[in-house]
Each structure stands twice: as C-alpha cells, then as structure tokens.
Amino acid sequence: MITYNIMSKKFLLGLVIFIAVCIQNTNAQTVYFNGLGRALVTTDQLKGNVLTIPDANPLYQGSRTDSVIGRRGTGGYTIFDLGVNAQPNENLRASAILRIRNNFGGFYGNESSVFFRQLRIDGVIAKIVKYEIGDIDLGLTPYTLYNFDESYHDYEADVFAIRRSIVNYENFNFGNKWRMQGAHANANFRFTQGIEKIGVRVFAARAGRKDILDLATPDRVNWGGRLDLVQSKFFQIGGNYIQMLDLTGTVANNVYEFDNKVATVDFKLGYEDDQIGAFLYGEAGFSKYSFFRAQDDSTVSKDGNFYDIGVSGEYKPLKVKLFASYRNVSDNFNSPGAQTRRIYDYGAPALFTTVKEGAAIRQPGLLDRISEENIRNLNIMPVLMTYRPEYNNITPYGTATPNRKGVSFGASVGEMEKVVKGDVKVDLLSEVIGEGSTDTRKFTGVRGGLFFNVNKLINWERNLGLNFGFRYEHTKRDGGNQIDLKSTLIDAGFNVEVVKSFDIIAGYKMLNAKGNEYVLVRNAYNDLVNPVQGYSDITAANTISSQLFNQGLFAAGIRYRFTKNTYFTGQAVFYNNKSKLQSTSLGDFDYKINQIFLNYTMVF
C-alpha cells in the first residue's frame, strides 16, 4: 500500500508537469489537441438451457437450475483519450494519448485509472527521411506483415459496424497494420526520367507486449523493410524482408532462441488509361524458420515458400473490375507477421464468462466477436493459433495460410459514393499436402455482398441504405477420414435517416455450420501434433465443444450524428446460440443473450 501511494504521487506529479507543459506550449502555439471520448453501457440478460444442469437427484426431477451464475448484468465505462501533439517545427512532432477511464459503477476515484495509451515521436530528417519512434502501426504485404480481419464482415450492417469499430479502436486494429513499439523510417527518391520513384522503408519493433519485470524471456523483435521501385503506373516492383528473432543476451539464460526470416518480391505490370486497366501482379518468397528451446536442447529448422500470381482487368466507365489469381503456399511457410490471428477464438469473454455453475467457459460467438474487447490478440505469435473452423476454414491464417493452393477469382462493381457497390469472390483451393492423411482437403468458398444506396436512386436528400453480405464455405475430404463441413454466414441490414442526422439502424447476422472437421494441435515448434480433436456433428467423445452451430444476431436501434465522428446510439440486441454440444454431466449449452447497448462517442 505504501508503494501504491508513492506510485500514485509520482504519477500525479508527472501528470501535473505534463499538463503544465501542454498549457505552456499551447500558448506558444506549438501544441494542438485531439482525442476521443466515449461512454458505453450495456445491460445484459442470459437465458436458455445453459442455465439448467442435469441432476440425478430425484429431488430436482432430473435437472436443477444454475444457482451460481448471474443472469443479468450491467457494465460499461467512460473513457477520455486526450491526444497531445507538440510540434515545435515542421520536422518534429511528439504526441501522447493520455487515457482517463472510469468503469461503470466507479465513483470518487474507485475503479478509475489514468495511463498513457500511446506515445510517439515522428518527424522528417533533412526533408527526406520520415521517421516514427514509439507506438507505431506497421504493415507490409499480405505474406510478410499484415493484420488480417478476424472474419468476413465487408458488408455488415452499420448497427454492428459501430460496435466493431469500438473493439478495433480499443485494440489498435487500424486497418491491416499491427500496433508495435519500435521505430520506423521511410524515404522516397523521385526521378525525372526512367524511374518515377524509389522508396525505402526500414523498421524494428517489439513483437508484442512484454512485462518489464520478466527477466527470463528474451526480447523478441521484428525488423525488416521494403525497397520498392515505381517505374511508372505501368510497372512497379518491390522487395520485402522481415525477421522475427529473440535477442540473445537480453536474459541471463537463453531458454528460447526464435528466428524466422521471410523475404518476398512483389510486382505489378500492365496498362491503364481513362477507360480500361489491365494488370499482371504477384508476390513470391520464402521463409526460414529456426527455434531452439533449452528444455529440449534441440533446434528445429524448416524452410517454406510461396507464390501468388494474378491478373486483373477494369472497365472504368462502368466501375467494373475482374480478377483471377493462383497461389501455392507450402505447408512450412512460416510468416508470423502475416499469419497471426487478431482474435482468440477460444478466449474467455468478459460477458457471462462462465456457465454451468462455473464448470465451463462460455465460448465466444458472433455477439462477442463484434463487441468483446478482451479476446483480441495484440502480439505477433510464433505459433499458428488455434481456430474454429466454422468462422473461416479456408484461410484461417489470412492470405498467407500455409498448405494452400488453388485459384481465386471474382468481380466488383460500383463504389460507395454511387448507387451500388458490390463484389463477389470465389476460392477454389486445396491443401498442398494432407494433414494426418494422404488425402487432401478441398475448399470451396464464395463470398460477397452489396451496398445499395437507395437514396441516390430516388434522389432523396437523406441517407437510406441497404446492405447484404454472404460467405459460404465447403470443406471436403475423401478417404479414410472423411470431412464434410459447410458453413454459411449471412449479413443484412439497413439504415434510414428519418430526421436530419437521426438514423434508424438495424441488422441481422447469421452463422450456420454443419458437418465434421478435425483440428490438430500444434506444438511449440509449430508442428502438428496429437491430440487430434475431432470436430463433428455427432455426439462423440473427443469432439471439441462446438457442433452444428446455429447463431443468430439481431440488433436494431437509433443513431444521432452530431458530426461526422460524434454520435449517440442506442440499440436492442438479441443473440441466439444453438449447438448440438451436450455433456452428460452439464447438459446442453444453448443460450440467448438479450442486451441494451448505449454508446456516446465523440471524436475531436
């Protein structure tokens, strides 16, 4: 407690100095502020068979009601992110985001916290080299460093997109970049003849969070860069390199020595004018993996490679694009920066974390995936993370998913500013080599959707939009261990601006999965190992806890837009999760969650 007080005083002192410097510099007109404020409250109700437990005791007539788990709850928080940007001249800027948070139910400082959410220095050296140091967002290509989306949601309704944007903001999921702590520099050299531009980028950053008190685990960093040459809009080529490694000597004993290198080349070659565009594009590369673990006293090394080549065509007057590509990613291609998942499929949600009197963790579903802030992963992982096949079985590790080959093709039409924007993409992929069987899986995937701006069609001055999205996947394998898994994800929604800046928004999301699949566990060396976990719609031992999914999520509410980025929304949410999962001792796990969601967000 004494230490706590000292820490608090030190922090408060620092805070006072920080604010004083800010105010002083504001007067000197070298400081400007931006930020975000948010108040968020949900009130929730849990219902369904998940609250009933079989009981052999005849006194309870074969079952009893869960007497431990709460059925209702209300929670939320208020946050204020104050971004302070000190810019003494055009070549230097230091910025910090100070977060003040008060959890719902906290009064007079209880449950309140103050901390720095982000610290960054950036600037320009000699008007050529731009640099960033501190908390930075990094990305390269889909095969080297890329934070891919957790599931397909390109056409989900506004009512869900609002909630997803909150989770993304809280977890620094800005586009497809990874939030890291390190340094980044880039420079562009422009030419007047022959070559339009040569760009150079280099970066070095920690692979993820590390406890500063952890003196046993070595520092793990990512470093790399990109050299790209733009000859003209008709030809460009780039080379990418990224290495993730443990820094020997940062701990007394090297219990781990991880080292993974990925090098790729990407290019784009073609023709483009005001009417049409046609391009050949692609990326190819290799990986070299090495991991030493002291407890085994052994080093495992493996090499992987890939190539991905495609063609695209565009007819600009009609805003129509077509594309087709072929890729082959070997089973040993290892690229942590591009293959790490941003979500823990088996994470424990904060909302109704446990069920069945605490004997089981409630598995996150559609509702949690758009609203749960605590099941996102912020670290680049050296091992491919486990996943649930019903959400994405074709490319669970993004475009760089290992052990995949085949054709993808599709088309897109329109754009968001027009009446219609839509696209469709088809994947016809298979495994390069069988997993646990000489037979290989075949994957068929279709996904797409459209936004329909009805107001632009009928020339209505207010917003009236419809959206529809779908994703269908079929995984099939013949032979001794047959696999046949089908999953369908559907999105639908609308938003109507009934009064100026006042919208009625609603959306529906459905996920259905049926069939069987096998999920193999990976060890520390990223090798597939037993135990095999079956994934089946039959009631059987050793099948993992998700079978014959049927999830439905409906939400409807209102939104008032004060400005483009400042709004209030109130929503009623109804979530239904059914499965064939059943346990002799715990019964079935079907449940419903009804929720009221209130959110005020202000961005300035």
Next chain:
Amino acid sequence: MKRFKRNSILLLSTLCVCILSISCKRDKHPEKMIGPEYRNADPDFFVVDDAFTMSPSNEVDLTKALVAFDAKFSQEVTYFLKLSSNNGASVNFTGKAADLSKIKWDGGHNGLYFFNAKDSVIAELSFLGSNKILKDTLTIKTPKSYGVLVNDFETVKPAGHKKFPASWYVFGGEAGTGLSGAYNGVVSYPQSITGVNWNTSSVKPPSGNNYYYMSGLDVNNDFYIDGAGGIVSLNLKTTNPDSVYYNVFVYGRGFVNDKGSLKIQENDNGKGGIEDNEDELFYDFKINWTGWKLISVKYSDFSFTASIVGNRIREPHKAGKVGFTLLSDPSGASTQYGFDYPIFTYGKPLPQN
C-alpha cells in the same frame, strides 16, 4: 544517376528472379502427409471383450518397471489414453493403432504435477469418433527417478512449531528473528501459516504436498534475509560441469524485490564435510513470475563465491552441500518464495512439461 537507376533495376530484377526460383521449389514430404496420421472409429467399432488392463498394476516401482497396457480394437483407430492420479498428476498418450502393445509408461507426467509414491492412478481409454470409454487403475509404490533428488521435503522432522528436512539447518538471518511475516521451513499443502502474507492454502507443490518456504524483511538493508540447506549425499557421477543441471521449482508472487539464490558447496579436499577453504558456488535469480516455475541451471553456469577461496574448479562429483537463500533486491523489502523438488539431472535439464 543513370548508372544508379540501371543498377537499382538490375538489383531488383536479380532479387526477383532468385526469390521466384526459390519459391518454386516445393517441400519434400516422403510420407505424403504432415502431422500424425489419425483414424476415426467406424460406426461398428468395438474393443475386443471390452478388455483394458495395465500391468503391473499394484504397488508399481517405476524405477524398475515400465507399465504396459493391453487392449485390442476391431480396427486401427486413433486412441486417447489418459493416466491421472488422485494428486492431480496426469500424462497423455495418443496414436493410431489396433492395440496398445507399443505404449509403455515410465512414470513420466505432462503438466506441473509429478506422480508420487502411494498415488492411485486411473487410466482412461477413449477413441476418436466413439463414445466408448474404458478404465483401469494402478497404485504406485515408488515414483519415477529423474535424476539425483536433493530433497522432496515429504519426510520432515518437527523443529518447534516448524518442520525441516533431516540434516538441514537454517543459515540465520531475518527470517528466523520471529518478526511478523518471517518464516523458514517446510509447508504442507493446504496448510495455512498465520502471520505470513502468503496464500499457502492454495499453493500446491509439484511433488507431493510439502515444499520449502522462506519469507522475511531485510531489516538491515544488506540484501540478505535468510537461508537454509544442509549436507547431502549426492555422489554425482560426472566430472563434467557442462553435463549436469541443477533444477528446482520456484513459486513466486511476481513481486519486484523477491530474489533467491541457489548454493552448492564442494568437498574439494575429499575429507568429507565442507570446510571454509572449499569452493562455494551460487546462482542468483530474480523471482518476477507468479506461480510455480522450473529453474534449470547448468553446473558450469554457477559462479564462485568470491570470499571463499577453494580450488576454483567446478567439480560436480564433489558437490556435497546445497543451500537456498532469500534475498531482497532492491534491499530493505519484505520478500518470500517457495521451492520444491530440487534435483540434479544429467545431460539435459528436467523437462518443462
């Protein structure tokens, strides 16, 4: 400038060709699959006579015998065999076979907890794609030996209101001063200790139910708080300090000041006992984690205590006394830790399960 541009294009083109050629090389897998091969149980799958047995199964001495399993199946199938003890230890086997003839258990374990003497072990056999589950039991007389065990703290003698291993003594320091929060002795799970800020009732040790625990306040700001240890008969069978590891499980609470030290003293002169002019080696470690953690230190990574002038040669075969000390770093704080199952292993560290 033209040369620079030309060279840049040439360099990138060469890089492109090299990477493309490497990318087109495919992986070679002679077995034509990756991962372990598995096999689902057919709908008419059965276990012959529904028989599943272990042998030996009664009072098993795991230092002398391996446990074999007998069960025959109607087809090749992926099986899951889990052995678990009444003390929380478990080990898993899995594979694809038509029987269990190739499975031998040497007493090893997965996870933190060891199988112990007098444990009752339940073996549970199940199959991929089948609801069938078969069970058998055995009892352990002597658990597996992983190396030269210093002490498992299961056999102790009372010393006042505390308990100590035979032949151990406390080094003397603040933990023995009787100050509130001071402790230096063996703790039995789930025993709780009054006056100590340590949730002992929830700390289950890796081996058995006893572990050693020290706590105290560095009153005189000299980093050292207290220690304990004793002369032990190790008789390590090697003279090579690179081939011996000293392993111990340490329980920490994630507190910044907590620090421990392992000590080994050598019988340099061969007279037995440990004298002042014989080497003392030490290894200090910050205890910045929460829960149990296995520390494994190669004998050659121990440092010599500067104030003790022995022959300055690391001689594991002469190791004859071990000690554990509790430190505060930074000094002046109240620190603590628990430890269990100190053991010397040959060739490699104790497995991190």
